Amino acid sequence: MSESGHSPSKVSADAQRLFEDYCESLPDDERPELAGAFSFGDSRTLADTLVDLVYMGEKTATAPAKWTLEANDESIPEPGDHWVVLDGKGEPRCVIQTTDVEEVPFADVSADHATAEGEGDGSLAYWRETHLDYYRRTLPEGRSFDREIPVVCERFKIVYCA
Template sequence: MSDARDLPDDLPAELADGAAAPVPPDLADGLPDDLPEPSAEDLERAERVQRFWESARGRAGLGRVVAVTGPAWGEAMAPPAWSFGDSPELADELLGLVLEGTKTGTASLVWEYDGGQEPMPAEGDLSILLDGAGEPRALVRTTEVRVVPFDEVDEEFARSEGEGDRTLASWREGHERYWRRNMPAGREFSRDMPVVCERFELLYRAP
């Protein structure tokens, strides 16, 4: 079992009042003209994520920064929203571990970021965790990021993942099985492949 991120399709972010957020001037010229038209379902999901973000950032104490500095582009937009694993069932299971405080770590492969569509995690990053139905359930903040070979992931990190019996042996077995079935194209599982070990803290959970 693994907790690699499963990102939904790119969705337009909406502000809480339903108005589309402005495009920054430095990005406007670089936007492609052939973006697919978002579906009504996509728009509704984006609105739910944005509403969650507006509520979560205030309750987590992040709104005070916006009140002092003013709502800049990055502050108005919701952070990335994603779910764990490769199935709704796994997403719900791992999210549950986060909500109960057992899971404070997640692992991914460096190779997953090769395409440039998703940036590598970094300390201080915010993320919205979705459940298996795509509903926003939690806001987390990345507290540490390390990149190590698969066979150098340690007991402490394996325990932070909160899965199975929380041992390193269980972590290796579950993640090898997961990555063998979800390996990026052109890559093969190996004991020295680079793994992103990310630690995070729970800032807010949906009521």
């Protein structure tokens, strides 16, 4: 499964440099702020797999649990935010721009969103199974999984590659 939070406080010099390279490719009046840097997943292997899916254009969405973002003092993405995506070693691989954000209960995540995450067979059943496992592993202490946990469904597009 895929999600890690979005943390503006964890931006390495290499990630900042990649973002600056992206900004230099834009007109001065169109240069955005950097919202932060993050990797997908909760392991190096998963982070590498998922950033590769982003590169291939298969992954254009993610869905962290809102409770996890809050517990880690991580910001909830907003449309227009720009993020550096890191691989499993913490190396910057690309810049993405958030295009849409919707908070819904786990049970209401759509099949369209599951497909946009680009994982497994792209089905809602696969998404639910893998995300259920992921949320059970990563929810903050004192929280437990149920079908009503708030999920932050984010859509994004890749805007710059390393």
